Amino acid sequence: MDDQKIAVVGAGTMGRGIAQVAAQAGFQVVLYDSVEGAAAKGLEVIQKSFQKLVDKGELEKELAQSAGEKISVANDLDGVADSFFVVEAIIEERGPKKALFQKLDQLCGSSAVLASNTSSIPITELASVTRHPENVIGMHFMNPVPLMPGVEIIKGLKTSEKTYQKTRQLAEQLSKRPVYSSDKAGFVINRILMPLINEAIHVVEEGTSTVEDVDNGAKYCLNHPLGPLALSDVIGNDTTHHILSVIEDELGDRFKPASLLTQMVEAGLLGNKTGAGFYLWVDNKPQEVNKQLLKYLKQ
Numbered sequence: 001m002d003d004q005k006i007a008v009v010g011a012g013t014m015g016r017g018i019a020q021v022a023a024q025a026g027f028q029v030v031l032y033d034s035v036e037g038a039a040a041k042g043l044e045v046i047q048k049s050f051q052k053l054v055d056k057g058e059l060e061k062e063l064a065q066s067a068g069e070k071i072s073v074a075n076d077l078d079g080v081a082d083s084f085f086v087v088e089a090i091i092e093e094r095g096p097k098k099a100l101f102q103k104l105d106q107l108c109g110s111s112a113v114l115a116s117n118t119s120s121i122p123i124t125e126l127a128s129v130t131r132h133p134e135n136v137i138g139m140h141f142m143n144p145v146p147l148m149p150g151v152e153i154i155k156g157l158k159t160s161e162k163t164y165q166k167t168r169q170l171a172e173q174l175s176k177r178p179v180y181s182s183d184k185a186g187f188v189i190n191r192i193l194m195p196l197i198n199e200a201i202h203v204v205e206e207g208t209s210t211v212e213d214v215d216n217g218a219k220y221c222l223n224h225p226l227g228p229l230a231l232s233d234v235i236g237n238d239t240t241h242h243i244l245s246v247i248e249d250e251l252g253d254r255f256k257p258a259s260l261l262t263q264m265v266e267a268g269l270l271g272n273k274t275g276a277g278f279y280l281w282v283d284n285k286p287q288e289v290n291k292q293l294l295k296y297l298k299q
Ligand SMILES: NC(=O)c1ccc[n+]([C@@H]2O[C@H](COP(=O)([O-])OP(=O)(O)OC[C@H]3O[C@@H](n4cnc5c(N)ncnc54)[C@H](O)[C@@H]3O)[C@@H](O)[C@H]2O)c1
Pocket: 009, 010, 011, 012, 013, 014, 015, 032, 033, 034, 035, 038, 088, 089, 090, 091, 092, 093, 096, 100, 117, 118, 119, 120, 140, 141, 142, 143, 234, 235, 236, 239, 243, 273
């Protein structure tokens, strides 16, 4: 087992960011995604992100280059086997995550930490399919990972103190401030964030206010850096929907996704990652409110 090698499984919005910060902190990183070409594309996005940091004078060219060289792409899951720490960042659904944890358990060393970046799925449940539940933990990074200073760490019922301490230590090595949560669906961050986003969607759906005014209200009356609708676009409206559904399973109707959110997911309006959600997005920036959606909402 290589105690300098971190594996990241899932090369989407979050996996890419996690791989980037791990490489910047000096670790060797292996990135795997089950969709062919996705990990290689993820690596390209990371290299562009390094270049942007260099252009802005926030990262030295040599450091960006050496961090870039630390990331490799694995063509199959076997490539993660010798890592001392694995971070899973795949789709927010119980079935695929449990199937993956079962495979990781077979492939990885008996002392490797298997961490999930899940936003809401209980860690004890993911750990239950492994032979070493003491090595399984939640390490919930925030989006965008390179910019957000906090990380939520979740102990499952059988997570050992050793695994917890190793994870806290890694968080600090990645320059992240750990926040502890016990193992309840949604943990702390999404228990408090998701009702805000869901309620904001209800407000525009029922016509109490507009997309723009809801977000401006959060920004200018509550001093939030980003309105909840723009934030859902950044998270991915599909991911927001998955998170709400998982918490709803455990905590009931108050987390039931708004029907407008369900429809937007069905219509492929996932936000930044598809270019359109509550807003139209170019280069990770909202350009304007999505007029097609406004028309549908008769706003
Ligand atoms: N988006 C956010 O703001 C955010 C924030 C914190 C945590 N999270 C959590 O992070 C995880 C990933 O979310 P995301 O936003 O990066 O999703 P995403 O849709 O951007 O990316 C998911 C990636 O996982 C890959 N994938 C799916 N099944 C796989 C499998 N079995 N093996 C390997 N790869 C697989 C997909 O091809 C895709 O590239 C979820 O658990 C989510 O709840 C998301």
